[in-house]
Amino acid sequence: MATTTSTQQQADVRFTQRELDGARILCECLIAEGVQIIFGYPGGVLLPLYHVFSEYPEIRHILVRHEQAAAHAADGYARATNKVGVCMGTSGPGATNLVTGIATAMMDSAPVVALTGQVTRSLIGRDAFQETDITGITLPITKHNWLVMDTADLATTIKKAFHIAGTGRPGPVLVDIPKDVFTSKTYFSGYPAEVKMRGYNPTVFGHARQIKQAAKLINEAQRPVLLVGHGVTTSEAYNELMELAERAEIPVISTLQGLSSFPTAHPLSLGMPGMHGNLHANHAINESDVLIAMGMRFDDRVTGNLKSFARNCKIIHIDIDPAEIGKNVPVHIPIVGDVKKVLQVLNLHVNAAKHTEWLEKITHWRGKDAARRENEMARLGVLPPQFIIKTLGEVLGGEAVITTDVGQHQMYVAQHFNFRKANSLISSGGLGTMGFGLPSAMGAKMALGENVPVWTVTGDGGFQMNMQELATCVQEKINVKIAILNNGVLGMIRQWQQVFYDGRYHSTPITGPDFVKLAEAFGVRAWRVTHRDEVARTIQEANDWDGPALIDFIIPQGENVFPMVPPGGSNLDAITEA
Ligand SMILES: Cc1ncc(C[n+]2csc(CCOP(=O)(O)OP(=O)(O)O)c2C)c(N)n1
Numbered sequence: 130m131a132t133t134t135s136t137q138q139q140a141d142v143r144f145t146q147r148e149l150d151g152a153r154i155l156c157e158c159l160i161a162e163g164v165q166i167i168f169g170y171p172g173g174v175l176l177p178l179y180h181v182f183s184e185y186p187e188i189r190h191i192l193v194r195h196e197q198a199a200a201h202a203a204d205g206y207a208r209a210t211n212k213v214g215v216c217m218g219t220s221g222p223g224a225t226n227l228v229t230g231i232a233t234a235m236m237d238s239a240p241v242v243a244l245t246g247q248v249t250r251s252l253i254g255r256d257a258f259q260e261t262d263i264t265g266i267t268l269p270i271t272k273h274n275w276l277v278m279d280t281a282d283l284a285t286t287i288k289k290a291f292h293i294a295g296t297g298r299p300g301p302v303l304v305d306i307p308k309d310v311f312t313s314k315t316y317f318s319g320y321p322a323e324v325k326m327r328g329y330n331p332t333v334f335g336h337a338r339q340i341k342q343a344a345k346l347i348n349e350a351q352r353p354v355l356l357v358g359h360g361v362t363t364s365e366a367y368n369e370l371m372e373l374a375e376r377a378e379i380p381v382i383s384t385l386q387g388l389s390s391f392p393t394a395h396p397l398s399l400g401m402p403g404m405h406g407n408l409h410a411n412h413a414i415n416e417s418d419v420l421i422a423m424g425m426r427f428d429d430r431v432t433g434n435l436k437s438f439a440r441n442c443k444i445i446h447i448d449i450d451p452a453e454i455g456k457n458v459p460v461h462i463p464i465v466g467d468v469k470k471v472l473q474v475l476n477l478h479v480n481a482a483k484h485t486e487w488l489e490k491i492t493h494w495r496g497k498d499a500a501r502r503e504n505e506m507a508r509l510g511v512l513p514p515q516f517i518i519k520t521l522g523e524v525l526g527g528e529a530v531i532t533t534d535v536g537q538h539q540m541y542v543a544q545h546f547n548f549r550k551a552n553s554l555i556s557s558g559g560l561g562t563m564g565f566g567l568p569s570a571m572g573a574k575m576a577l578g579e580n581v582p583v584w585t586v587t588g589d590g591g592f593q594m595n596m597q598e599l600a601t602c603v604q605e606k607i608n609v610k611i612a613i614l615n616n617g618v619l620g621m622i623r624q625w626q627q628v629f630y631d632g633r634y635h636s637t638p639i640t641g642p643d644f645v646k647l648a649e650a651f652g653v654r655a656w657r658v659t660h661r662d663e664v665a666r667t668i669q670e671a672n673d674w675d676g677p678a679l680i681d682f683i684i685p686q687g688e689n690v691f692p693m694v695p696p697g698g699s700n701l702d703a704i705t706e707a
Pocket residue numbers: 534535536537538539561562563564587588589590591592614616618619620621622
């Protein structure tokens with residue numbers, strides 16, 4: 130009897146000790162998950178959580194100036210490290226402000242957990258103040274989402290959220306938490322060690338027979354081409370890709386997202402294909418007999434008109450997401466699996482080979498392309514954007530990570546930056562989100578630390594979409610560098626108006642503030658550059674500056690990105706001047 134009582138008493142003590150409110154449970158879970166940084170913005174329903182944050186100094190909360198930036202920053206953090214990035218917003222407007230960032234992460238397969246506050250459970254469905262059905266809104270742009278209706282479900286839901294975001298094909302996951310789920314208490318037995326979800330079992334190892342078939346096809350190929358995308362980065366398959374390319378002497382073509390997975394200067398690198406890609410890359414795909422596509426999804430910006438894309442070859446497609454296989458192009462050998470794991474086996478079966486004739490043909494095309502580029506550089510004025518990007522690559526010497534916004538400058542980076550470091554380009558390719566550049570750079574910088582310079586290259590339009598984040602950089606001491614290619618227009622849209630809409634430039638001239646004064650008003654060091662001679666020196670100075678810095682490069686208006694494949698056109702019909 131006495132023994133029973135004492136056990137009961139002990140259990141009671143433990144019970145009360147481990148009875149926690151939802152806010153503290155969430156913090157315990159995030160710490161157990163290894164979360165060190167959350168990009169967020171408070172609001173009424175989140176206050177119980179912000180109230181307890183100071184008890185958990187392991188978690189650093191970065192107060193952004195707009196929730197969209199929180200989502201992009203979490204995305205940048207995730208892409209830079211392949212770890213899950215975390216962002217947070219309050220119910221209603223806070224949650225909807227996250228939406229663009231969540232959709233961006235979804236389209237580019239970035240692992241993000243978005244936490245949103247929700248109105249109290251009893252108010253859900255009553256058009257309560259700041260109520261939004263955020264799980265409904267984000268259903269098509271998340272890998273999965275939950276509304277947590279019971280504090281007792283919080284820990285397992287968070288475990289599942291991180292698991293889903295970071296495994297298989299990475300992607301964003303949203304967890305919506307009502308205010309009174311944060312405040313009500315429950316017994317917390319610790320963060321679950323593992324999670325089982327019926328119906329969610331990503332296939333990681335490719336099918337052995339298909340891998341062997343693929344190797345046979347590669348061994349017999351006369352004109353093979355590798356077409357690599359973001360999946361190489363997410364699975365960190367850089368060495369395996371290099372081994373395959375060099376052993377079997379196969380040229381490597383990269384989508385925008387795959388660009389930094391293979392060094393630009395490598396003799397086998399053909400750069401980017403597609404709408405603004407290299408002509409020689411498009412020709413090589415067209416004339417290849419075996420196309421080995423991996424971790425890429427045959428986006429229309431890559432393929433151009435599908436009727437004329439890769440008509441003369443057999444296609445091997447390696448991708449972790451089975452839904453990608455056969456979605457846009459018919460595939461001869463489908464391999465579902467993680468690119469790294471598949472290549473590790475594939476490489477065992479691929480023979481050493483030389484493709485001298487094939488490479489000579491490509492060299493011939495490449496020569497024509499190089500001549501076109503030289504002509505382009507020669508005719509350009511005092512401060513051409515192409516020159517700035519080339520110089521940026523030279524000054525930074527392969528150390529830096531570059532994020533971009535969306536527009537002409539993004540394509541100049543893709544075409545002219547010399548990528549030497551694996552996973553050094555972070556850009557919104559799938560959704561093409563203006564405003565991505567600065568906040569994603571903030572996330573990447575926080576992830577990578579002091580030794581890796583992080584630069585964002587942005588346009589004067591895109592920068593104005595999230596320039597308020599300069600304040601975040603100053604308050605939180607985030608040492609990012611910003612290069613604005615300032616042409617006074619929404620350049621890429623103006624280019625389309627020039628080429629396809631008779632040059633009627635409606636709503637594309639765009640004014641901006643004096644970016645140098647603006648930066649200084651925020652407490653950011655800034656320079657204006659108007660001539661080639663100042664470019665290298667100023668980049669070096671900004672890079673060496675111990676704090677956030679901005680360069681306003683005044684570039685000519687009306688400069689265009691070539692080559693350019695008209696939308697819906699064949700990649701072989703690229704135009705090279707307007
Ligand atoms: C949020 C958003 N709105 C609109 C667009 C359409 N868009 C694509 S490029 C572009 C112009 C970008 O101009 P700027 O930022 O000045 O860069 P530039 O093209 O001049 O380098 C626009 C409006 C977009 N991609 N994202």
